[in-house]
Amino acid sequence: MKKTWLLGLGFFSISLGWALYNGFVPFFLNDYLASTALIGFLMTIDNYIALFLQPYIGNRSDRTNTRYGRRMPYLLIGIPSAALFFALIPFHTSLVTLIIFMVCMNLSMAIFRSPTIALMPDITPHSKRTKANGIINFMGGCGAIIALSIGSLLYDIKAFLPFLAVSVIFLIALWIIFNNINENRDAIPYTVTPTAKIDYKMELNPPTVLLLSAIFFWFIAVQGMEALFTLYAVHALGFSKSASAFSLAFFSLSFVLSSIPSGLLGAKYGKKNIILIGIVGLIFIFILLNWAESVFILRTLLLIGGIFWACININAYPFIVATGGEHSYGTRTGLYYLVSSVAAIISPPTLGLLIDFWGFKMLFFAAAGSMLLALACMIKVKDTETSSVSNQKLDD
Template identity: 30%
Template structure:
């Protein structure tokens, strides 16, 4: 299967998954606000899916790494998880109490978290290192389109049909599952074939390393680059998810917009992200991934800080457009940087899961932290608080860049000495 063709199918799978997640971030906070007055509690409950991801995603990633079937190691799980997640998602607006709403949120998050790292892991499975950046850009463009989809549903459907609106993302998920299963078997991928070859070389114990071994290797390795990269992901994930999870109540409380209008604030930023995604991959190839990541986070923080000064609906839309351009530079390149540091094709799924752990751990803590600050000092400065969190991530990646330069210098010295 050609690189472009497999990239399309991976993008379709992630588009379907993120269609439900983005609509979830847009509209479930409003469902929670019907039962809760505290922004901190709303933020914490909205981060529950990310907390579950901390446990589920690395586990399912590692489990899929060690799965061997004629369909491959990722597709069997996607074939079950995606339809189940779609069916549970439809139930969210039909809940009648906080307890039932939280229970359905938990079920949806638990099932959907099993599919997230698997579709992403298909990128390093099928594509060689030199093509992963551009392929990941194409995949992220597809997922960014879901921001537009969620915003359009909010603008055009939610105010008139608040329950029926949840059906649309579910239908997208089910349709994409059918297309994916009809066309993709990851048993044919480079990564799967390499893992099978490594299994054969390992002798009578063909299973790959356990998750605890992989984590222990990360922690004990004297090379701290992977840990610093994951810390950067943690901090910026907190800033990103806070900006997404709390934007609808921010628009209603600080800008005086209706629920549908506030949910639509992110629509233009989705277009900006799409426009910036592929150039972000090209810039990383030219100037380096870490420099591109750092520059993107600075743009993200500066844009949101400026949005605090221009606190109108128009000013917020412009700020989110610029912030999304910066975020694209991070999201396109951070996962690729971690994949390229992986020691073996047998751990791609686990590394994707660990990336997700730190990203969604930030997604759990970020909205709760920013929501707590909002409870103390009000909604007006929310964008500035998010910008401060993003700048902490910039400081970490600067340190990571220094280690990367030292590593390259040491490797060059070793190579010259061996000649």
């Protein structure tokens, strides 16, 4: 568990960076662009990159064998590069330089994201992975809260301050992980097969396909909401830029507080059951958000929504890993992010286009509809955990 908490620093820095990126980069783009759809499209640059790069790097890290391990080399290259370009974003001088810094930062993030997450199953036994994923996402949620709360305060002082702070945290997190996690010592024994290729026919078995479909639809809902929420709060509700970002922090706050309990519940009652509870809950939350006009009601609903999102997100990754073998953790991590990236590519521009035509209320109606599709897919996923959970209770 100590190693898991330390590894959580990697996810902490990733979530810190993305929360700040999603919260404030749309304002930079809004200085040059009037179309919400176009802003939404540019906010998906990371997902276009991830679409092609992360599955490759995930599989490549499965086949890497160095004295630093199979995942660590990608962290050593990607994190310093991401820190540099993240710090440069607020110093853009035109739309062109802004996009260049965004692309370079996203390329750097794609290099280390899948290997960082794949380290968790590498060093964690199967029975402990939902708890470990809860801890890692707890750390990630802390990063999002810091980005949207303290980051908002720094942004009000100078727009570049939160970006510089995140870059420094990237480097500190890398230093701590590198000095405390030794893959060759801490990883569960594995055999590297350097010539292995991705066998999608084998990896994409029916439970995996249905689960990836559900993941696609719930990321359509949540990533689209997160990418466009600050614009919604400013233009539809009249919030200030910092207040809109701070409101989104309530979603992250409850996600953080619910991360570890959600992992424990998934281990006890089955990951599928807890995911279904989360999906149904978020459907109702998104519908109710359409009528939330006061700050108190809006933030209360976001607070409750974060709990349901934790039920989904904490149990999804261990579920997708459990549908394959130990030699495909990196590949399956890449597939997980491939699907989430496709969803994030489609979601912001599509929801932005709906907003351009019918107004900001369409943001939450579209999110609720996408969650309904996720529910339909998730119900069809064959639950292979029920018997194992029951047997574990008998053994206990």
